[in-house]
Amino acid sequence: xxxxxxxxxxxxxxxxxxxxxxxxxxxxxxxxxxxxxxxxxxxxxxxxxxxxxxxxxxxxxxxxxxxxxxxxxxxxxxxxxxxxxxxxxxxxxxxxxxxxxxxxxxxxxxxxxxxxxxxxxxxxxxxxxxxxxxxxxxxxxxxxxxxxxxxxxxxxxxxxxxxxxxxxxxxxxxxxxxxxxxxxxxxxxxxxxxxxxxxxxxxxxxxxxxxxxxxxxxxxxxxxxxxxxxxxxxxxxxxxxxxxxxxxxxxxxxxxxxxxxxxxxxxxxxxxxxxxxxxxxxxxxxxxxxxxxxxxxxxxxxxxxxxxxxxxxxxxxxxxxxxxxxxxxxxxxxxxxxxxxxxxxxxxxxxxxxxxxxxxxxxxxxxxxxxxxxxxxxxxxxx
Ligand SMILES: [Zn+2]
Numbered sequence: 001x002x003x004x005x006x007x008x009x010x011x012x013x014x015x016x017x018x019x020x021x022x023x024x025x026x027x028x029x030x031x032x033x034x035x036x037x038x039x040x041x042x043x044x045x046x047x048x049x050x051x052x053x054x055x056x057x058x059x060x061x062x063x064x065x066x067x068x069x070x071x072x073x074x075x076x077x078x079x080x081x082x083x084x085x086x087x088x089x090x091x092x093x094x095x096x097x098x099x100x101x102x103x104x105x106x107x108x109x110x111x112x113x114x115x116x117x118x119x120x121x122x123x124x125x126x127x128x129x130x131x132x133x134x135x136x137x138x139x140x141x142x143x144x145x146x147x148x149x150x151x152x153x154x155x156x157x158x159x160x161x162x163x164x165x166x167x168x169x170x171x172x173x174x175x176x177x178x179x180x181x182x183x184x185x186x187x188x189x190x191x192x193x194x195x196x197x198x199x200x201x202x203x204x205x206x207x208x209x210x211x212x213x214x215x216x217x218x219x220x221x222x223x224x225x226x227x228x229x230x231x232x233x234x235x236x237x238x239x240x241x242x243x244x245x246x247x248x249x250x251x252x253x254x255x256x257x258x259x260x261x262x263x264x265x266x267x268x269x270x271x272x273x274x275x276x277x278x279x280x281x282x283x284x285x286x287x288x289x290x291x292x293x294x295x296x297x298x299x300x301x302x303x304x305x306x307x308x309x310x311x312x313x314x315x316x317x318x319x320x321x322x323x324x325x326x327x328x329x330x331x332x333x334x335x336x337x338x339x340x341x342x343x344x345x346x347x348x349x350x351x352x353x354x355x356x357x358x359x360x361x362x363x364x365x366x367x368x369x370x371x372x373x374x375x376x377x378x379x380x381x382x383x
Contacts, residue, residue: 005125051109061154087140131297167251172259175206208368218376227270231277254289259297260308264348
């Protein structure tokens with residue numbers, strides 16, 4: 001069994017963007033409660049760790065001083081200067097009190113995950129509150145204030161020195177634009193984002209031709225997939241395009257954003273994965289991540305996200321989770337008289353025509369990546 005850390009603190013719930021906001025703190029709280037109820041924190045190979053708030057110098061690795069100051073202003077009772085310029089005051093990113101500390105805690109948790117792995121205390125660490133991949137250097141976006149994943153990668157680069165190679169694998173339904181942007185000209189960080197096609201989904205970016213610039217050319221990888229993409233189509237594309245690149249890069253660390261909003265029940269997206277497909281993708285990453293930092297991310301159906309992340313954590317810890325949801329949590333997941341299961345027991349109803357269109361699109365995008373990106377990594381475009 002693998003040595004693994006679970007990073008959690010009750011103060012994660014302070015990352016609360018309001019009662020009608022889809023980014024509900026219960027997503028993370030219920031994940032913790034379900035993982036605990038499944039006895040996954042009791043193994044001798046599991047380290048439970050409470051996160052500290054990230055120091056300013058860590059946040060400044062990615063964010064500008066002006067932006068950090070703006071994020072802090074409401075906490076100090078001052079109005080934020082030019083909120084629109086910093087991406088605030090929208091329904092996605094409202095201005096809330098306590099925003100700086102709540103965001104710095106999420107970043108602190110991802111840094112702690114990175115440190116535990118880099119120190120060799122564990123070989124994998126999971127921060128379910130992390131994965132705020134849309135935050136830019138000086139702008140909040142898509143529910144994200146501080147980009148904890150980019151901060152953790154920058155922190156690892158600083159502490160491990162030049163030449164350390166980090167692969168970032170983002171399976172959230174939305175493009176991991178903030179992380180890509182932070183390392184766009186860098187060849188030591190390979191960013192890979194698999195997401196729903198930007199034509200239909202926020203933030204509208206992430207195409208195969210966006211492959212990095214300067215020294216980083218060929219080290220930003222984008223695999224868009226069509227609405228209605230199923231487990232089978234997703235896994236095929238992931239194995240054909242992502243795995244060869246990940247293996248060719250030979251990273252020292254893998255940082256993965258495990259957003260669960262590709263699920264067919266997710267209210268914000270149009271993908272059609274089940275927990276079986278999600279867990280199989282996590283397995284593909286696990287097999288290639290001897291040193292692994294994983295975070296949560298998107299996922300907005302409260303009956304799905306805790307199950308998906310519990311399954312992911314069980315895979316990280318290399319233990320078999322129970323088939324049924326423990327009685328103490330069952331009421332949160334029950335949709336019929338049957339005892340609720342950890343895995344989905346139903347699949348989405350999708351017409352063969354839509355599946356075939358999604359498959360065709362995936363084949364096209366995999367072909368694009370083979371032609372545009374594979375040659376940078378010594379892989380043949382025809383493989
Ligand atoms: Zn998302």
